[in-house]
Amino acid sequence: MESIPELLGVDWQFLVTTGSSVGRVGNRPLVHLKLVLGKEDSEESRKYVHLELTVPEFYKLFAEFQKMKSTMDRKKEDMRSPLTLTKTCQRLRFSHVRCPFISGHIQRLNHSASLPLELRDLPPEQHLKFSEAICKAFSIKDFLNYMRIFPHFLSEEEESSLMSEIEPYMKRLRYEFDHWDDAIHGFRETERKQWKSENVKILEKVKKLAFPPSVSPLQYTHILDLAPEGYIKPHVDSIRFCGDTIAGLSLLSSSVMRLVREKNESESVDVFLPRRSLYIMTGPARYEFTHEILKHEKSAFGGEPVPRARRVSVICRNEPTSPQT
Numbered sequence: 001m002e003s004i005p006e007l008l009g010v011d012w013q014f015l016v017t018t019g020s021s022v023g024r025v026g027n028r029p030l031v032h033l034k035l036v037l038g039k040e041d042s043e044e045s046r047k048y049v050h051l052e053l054t055v056p057e058f059y060k061l062f063a064e065f066q067k068m069k070s071t072m073d074r075k076k077e078d079m080r081s082p083l084t085l086t087k088t089c090q091r092l093r094f095s096h097v098r099c100p101f102i103s104g105h106i107q108r109l110n111h112s113a114s115l116p117l118e119l120r121d122l123p124p125e126q127h128l129k130f131s132e133a134i135c136k137a138f139s140i141k142d143f144l145n146y147m148r149i150f151p152h153f154l155s156e157e158e159e160s161s162l163m164s165e166i167e168p169y170m171k172r173l174r175y176e177f178d179h180w181d182d183a184i185h186g187f188r189e190t191e192r193k194q195w196k197s198e199n200v201k202i203l204e205k206v207k208k209l210a211f212p213p214s215v216s217p218l219q220y221t222h223i224l225d226l227a228p229e230g231y232i233k234p235h236v237d238s239i240r241f242c243g244d245t246i247a248g249l250s251l252l253s254s255s256v257m258r259l260v261r262e263k264n265e266s267e268s269v270d271v272f273l274p275r276r277s278l279y280i281m282t283g284p285a286r287y288e289f290t291h292e293i294l295k296h297e298k299s300a301f302g303g304e305p306v307p308r309a310r311r312v313s314v315i316c317r318n319e320p321t322s323p324q325t
């Protein structure tokens with residue numbers, strides 16, 4: 001008779017999804033559980049059981065565990081048929097035991113459901129939060145010329161269309177975490193010149209808004225994929241390699257970009273970049289301020305948390321304006 005495996009470990013991960021590649025729909029928080037079963041001393045005996053639970057399923061399981069606990073506490077000695085984990089799982093009929101487990105504890109696949117209500121559908125001028133010191137130098141209205149925000153620039157279909165072209169290449173790359181001195185932590189990136197015709201149309205719309213006819217956009221579009229725990233440290237884009245305008249689309253996640261004036265760091269602007277928005281940075285915002293994308297732990301806008309998931313940005317830049325002397 002095959003012996004019953006022991007429970008060697010449990011790992012879990014919390015997710016919020018508004019629809020996933022594995023077919024679930026709806027705005028729901030989920031918990032992924034990974035049970036490691038087997039015999040302590042035998043590598044070959046290891047089995048991994050993956051469970052994906054919605055909140056009601058999690059409560060059901062939790063209630064079962066509580067019952068198990070009270071039964072065990074009360075009748076430790078004369079428990080004739082102990083409830084094994086296997087039986088419990090069979091009884092609950094987890095129909096979706098699937099989905100490879102990703103290690104780590106917090107991963108948000110698609111978090112728009114968890115954006116605070118206060119941050120949904122804001123007009124462009126409310127996408128900027130000024131520090132006190134910067135109010136003396138700029139008005140929000142002026143600054144909006146240097147940091148233009150188009151909140152619903154992409155439709156969901158357009159976002160999917162861009163991702164379907166980016167993902168097959170991107171997923172072959174590994175996220176880079178270890179270069180502490182780099183401007184970016186937890187990222188992978190590429191550049192792309194040729195796009196499918198539907199995506200050419202999207203990028204043309206971006207370029208038309210960002211660059212006047214006399215300006216030449218760079219032929220290559222930069223694609224930067226930040227892991228959920230990735231972030232961009234403060235930097236100014238090299239004036240040797242790119243011109244006066246940076247136009248960025250945000251895919252898959254909202255985020256907060258912070259601009260800090262180099263000559264006076266108390267002058268800063270937090271910019272709320274919702275998923276599927278476009279920003280166009282130029283003039284003083286491009287040259288006088290560093291820009292950064294805040295890490296998940298610090299990602300908040302006017303006190304409201306802006307949870308960070310994987311974020312893919314598609315960035316169009318133009319040729320450097322004139323050769324530097």
Ligand code: OGA
Pocket residue numbers: 224232237248291293313315
């Ligand atoms: C960069 C950068 C911003 C973004 O790649 O230099 O600042 O929106 N990216 O991803």
Ligand code: MN
Pocket residue numbers: 235236237291
């Ligand atoms: Mn940059």
